Amino acid sequence: MSKITFIGAGSTIFAKNVLGDCMFVPALNGFEFALHDIDETRLRDSEQMLLNLARKYNPSIKVKAYLDRKEALTGAKYVINAVQIGGYEPSTVIDFEIPKKYGLRQTIADTVGIGGLFRSLRTIPVLFDFAKDMEEVCPDAWFLNYTNPMSSLTGAMLRHTNIKTIGLCHSVQVCTDHLFKSLDMDSTGVEERIAGINHMAWLLEVKKDGKDLYPEIKQRAKEKQKTKHDDMVRFELMDKFGYYVTESSEHNAEYHPYFIKDRYPELIDRFNIPLDEYPRRCVNQIKEWEEMREKMVNDTQLTHERSHEYGSYIIEAMETNVPFKFGGNVLNTGSLISNLPENACVEVPCVADRNGIMPCYIGDLPEQLSALNRTNINTQLLTIEAATTLKKEHIYQAALLDPHTNSELSMDDIIAMCDDLIEAHGDWLPKYR
Secondary structure: OOEEEEEOOOOHHHHHHHHHHHOOOHHHOOOEEEEEOOOHHHHHHHHHHHHHHHHHHOOOOEEEEEOOHHHHHOOOOEEEEOOOOOHHHHHHHHHHHHHHHOOOOOOOOOOOHHHHHHHHHHHHHHHHHHHHHHHHHOOOOEEEEOOOOHHHHHHHHHHHOOOEEEEOOOHHHHHHHHHHHHOOOOOOOOEEEEEEEOOEEEEEEEEEOOEEOHHHHHHHHHHHOOOOOOOHHHHHHHHHHOOOEOOOHHHHOOOOOOOOOOOOOHHHHHOOOOOOHHHHHHHHHHHHHHHHHHHHHHOOOOOOOOOOOOHHHHHHHHHHOOOEEEEEEEEOOOOOEOOOOOOOEEEEEEEEEOOEEEEOOOEOOOHHHHHHHHHHHHHHHHHHHHHHHOOHHHHHHHHHHOHHHHHHOOHHHHHHHHHHHHHHHHHHOOOOO
16 A cells, blocks of 8 residues: 655644645546644544544544654655644744844744754754654655745755655745735736745746746836735735745745844835734634534545645656646755856756656846845755754854845844854754854
């Protein structure tokens, strides 16, 4: 029996989306869906939910929960990763509250910035443990990583383990539709070309019937910027740098040094920036889960429709040899994006089929876009260096190179803040020297 293993299966709603999708793939009939999580209560919730879906949609699927990770991984053909190390409490709270004492504010803190840096440092060692298990019990399996920080985690797996890894995010697939809806434009028949790094990939081309739609997009965006809306940062970046970026404005507000500034507090209101957005979401999600748990877990008539998540389509393509094109995160091997470093993790069009995953060559990005990407890549590469060497100096260097952090704080304060974060995280981090 072939097996798909889901690590972090206590994320019940996400497990429903990805594994629920897989139930609609005939090529996966008879597979085992192996679930693993360190939270047994949430693990059992997900198991019951998926058993209900399997009975309704595909009784050939075997759903089984495992508390032993290696047992869950044994014989797996595909491994889906959706873990959050440290959770909302204590780790996300630490990521926000300690920087706030230094006057450094954040919105999401899960990609770069000081929060993304420490989320990486918590998570990379755990992923290396996963890889060690996989090398023993399922060395040929594909590792589908959905966990953020996407670039540093995927890059660490690809550079420092033998596991076949692809990083998956849905910001690419929703980018153009979101833009067009925002501007009241029809996206039917639109052709796009997107590449860059995760959460900072660029809509390089957007055409319909051979016509470049960027002039109309920019004209409409300038009009929309005259009133408050939820995408003002991305529109400002497009105005100044020429291209629309894939991830949301609340994310991109903290990837750049231009928007969250103690010296210019008026920018928060001007660009409608939701400071401390991620903690608010966490609190709301915890509350919503408590309210919806009974219906989600125990409803034998629970329904599901195949979602837009890439996972099931990639697995289907590998099983059937019918190609599937998607935006994936891979190493920049062979200079897929020729003006970004080869050891960076880049987000480019990829094709999956029975041969695996083949990334597409892009060439040079417009120089201003590669320059913006490099400011985030610097921190990502130093973060991986810190995680693999366990040297504090590389934590400091990663933070010192982060564009938002270094635009707000002195070198001494950045280093002191890192030391405070290391101490506060305690055993959630390995020992650094």
